[in-house]
Amino acid sequence: MLEALSQPKELSALTVPRIGMLAACILVAMGSGTNYAFSAYAPQLGERLKLTHTQLNIVGIAGNIGVFSSAPVWGRCVDRYGPKPLFATAFVLLLTGYSGIRYSYHAGAIPSDFPSSGLRFASLALCNFMTGVAGTAGIMGSVNTTARTFPDHARASTTGIVLSGFGLSAFFFSTIAGLFSPGDTSSLLLLLTVGTAFPMILGFFFVHPIPWKPNNRGTPANRNREPENFASTSNTIYHRCAEYDSCTPLLGGQDGALVCNCYQGTAAGASSHPESTPEAFLTPQTVRSEDPFSNLSADVRRMLDRRRAAEGDVGSELASQPSQSSGEANIHGWALWKTCDFWLCFSIFGLLTGTGLMYINNVGTISQALIAQANPDYDIAYAARVQAKQVTIVSLMNCLGRICFGSLSDFTKHRLHRPRSYCFVAASTAFLLVQVVLQQSITDVASLSWGSAMLGFVYGGSFSLLPTLCIGYFGLAHFSENFGFATLSPIFTGYLFSIAFGKTLDLHELPPELGQDGGVGNSSSSHPSILHPPAERHRCLEGSACYAEAFTVTILACLVALALSVWMSWRDFRRMDSEEVEYGVDGGYGASSKPGSCRRTVESG
Structure with missing residues (x-):
């Protein structure tokens, strides 16, 4: 009995099978987060297909909708049937989705007549939606398996590592594409097709929960x-x-x-x-x-x-x-939907992540607008390298933000003995400051890297805070399902903010024949509807002024998120204070x- 008690739990958890399982889950996670790599090829896709920025944002947000809308479904499935069905489905959807996007890219400009233009555009959005659904299936299966494989004292750190792999996915694929085929969009899409599907095969055969049996269980x-x-x-x-x-x-x-x-x-x-x-x-x-x-x-x-x-x-x-x-x-x-805590988590998370998604989906377009400022004949290959660099920065800082904010959350609760919701106040404040900087101070490509780093960091941080808050408010018994419902909110905010960005940029676009002398075209006649792409792609030569107005919307959203975060923290503080009064300072009951x-x-x- 004494020997079992003296054995370190941390060492007993780090067995070879569990370490191998963790490595496999990380690989699956890295193949699941490629939705964040959309900006690495989105501008070239829009140029090739003659899409407006609003249309391009609809395609991008379709992937985000796939990610967040499928989370409750996959959460319930993995709790009931395990990860294998999720990995099999993810393999099919990733292979089909990225193959369809690559086929659309090679097919060229979408025709202007309605039936074919509507079908082509809808199929492109559907393909990106499929990649989002598949990404959620992969990460749900790997995170759930990790949580069931490791004991409670190692569960938070191991699942955090897997989620960090999800955040590094865009960095991994954009870096490989930049090394072997810089500026080649077709090769990048081929890499995404094969490179994301293969880890799901690996997960199907090798990822499964290893039951945890603690040493100290008594008689x-x-x-x-x-x-x-x-x-x-x-x-x-x-x-x-x-x-x-x-x-x-x-x-x-x-x-x-x-x-x-x-x-x-x-x-x-x-x-x-x-x-x-x-x-x-x-x-x-x-x-x-x-x-x-x-x-x-x-x-x-x-x-x-x-x-x-x-x-x-x-x-x-x-x-x-x-x-x-x-x-x-x-x-x-x-009962979940009737609690105030759920709606606060739902609203704050939606406002912050919707703000982040607007930037992540358009960082390639932003970099292109800054490069094209007073320079319509810019080098396309150079622009592609800049896009890949911004995607890489966002991905790396996304990973770092998840780790740092997770540690900050634990420090706030266990060291400072304050509610974890305090960290949402910090995240909302950081988001607000970043949006102001992006609107007012980012005026060239060099400074854009700082903006990408800051936004990626706080975006990843907001994702790391929500799971622990859901566990604290609603428990572990239905965590995957509850967390999935809480992550539905970016569907609405991400769509609204991304469409607002696309509309803003389209209003500042100029026809190519007016781009040299700075003339202004007729905006009512030069901007077609969503299903009717333009005959020629327009361009904006105003730099940051092309999109700055869109950040006004996200600044207001961050202000609302900050107010809600303060309210949530105040409620938790009063709840904690009343509990301390009830139980007494010395730990006894009152x-x-x-x-x-x-x-x-x-x-x-």
Whole structure:
């Protein structure tokens, strides 16, 4: 027993099979995030197909819609059926999607007559949508497998590494294309076709969860014991804490074990309800100290209180269902959509990521506008290299932002003992400052690199904050599904902001015959509808003035996100403050809770 306790958990988790599984999941993740590489070939695709910037943004946002809209579906599928169906589907969709985009590129300009133009444009958008759906399938399968393979104390870091691989995907493919075929859009699309499909084959055959079996589990009787729900004859329903079990690695953890210990050691508190307390909770070896709450951290006590409050709305349902909790929240389904916490996460995340998507989808166009400023005969190969550089910078800083903001979130909670939502205030403030800089200060290609670095960093940071907030508010039991619903918001904001950017740039475009002398064409006649591309591609020679007005929209969005983040943090601060008053500074319960008992009550009346 002592030998098992002394064995370091971190070392026991780093076995060769698990390390190999982690490496395979990273490769799958790197093949899943190529939607962020759209700007590496978007300007050339628009030039070849004679698309307006609004049309090009619709194609780009179609991929983003595929990424975010499919997240709840893939989350439920991977929870039920495992990762293999997701990898198989991703292989087919990636191969079909990028092959279709490459075929459209080689087919040339979309004809102006309506039936064929509408079908060509719709098929192009559909192909990019398929790549987005496939990317979500790949990352969901790899992240879920990683979470089920590693124990609780290593789960956050390992899943963070996999998500970082997702952020590095655009950097990986754009760098390889730049080394072997610089400026060749067709070769880049071929690389995306083959390079993204192959990792899904690897995942299908080699990625699967490795069950985690902790060393310190006590006696076999304690390991296999699953105490049932119990209720007294009064109107108060008592619920127990589920004991950690390796067959449900996403639902257990060290905190859950501590919560169960407090039940097991509470003989005095159970005496008033002897008929409702299993004898298994009163075994002598589980009594650790006179105060059963002495081993409970403040985080665990706050977690218990939050779950008690959440269960107050669904007490009647819990009375008839077995508990699936390990002492934390378990909110899902319609109950999720009725909580204020969900709508705050939904709104803030949507406003911030929609802002980021507008820039990421158009950074290639922005760089081209800055290069073409007073220089209509710019070198196309040079412009392609600049686009690839900006995509690389965004991708690298996206990865770094996920790591840094994740560490900042843990530091805020565990070191400063403040809510994680404080980090959303920091992210919203950073987004606001970046948008102001992009609008006012970025006037050439050299300074654009700084703008790409800053936006990629805060964009990645906002993505790393949402998962931990979802777990804290709604629990682990339905995390994949809940997280998928929360990530639906960028569908709307990303679409609106990207369309606004495209419309702004189209209004500043000039016909080629007027580009040399700076004349202004008739905007009402020179801008066709979405399904009717122009006969000639227009160009803007005004530099940053071509698109600066679009950042006014995102600045306002970031201001709203900042206000909502402050409100969320204030709510969490008051919630935490009230919990500290209830439990007491020294960790004991106040008068509002019965001393010596950690049973949770839900009033059914």
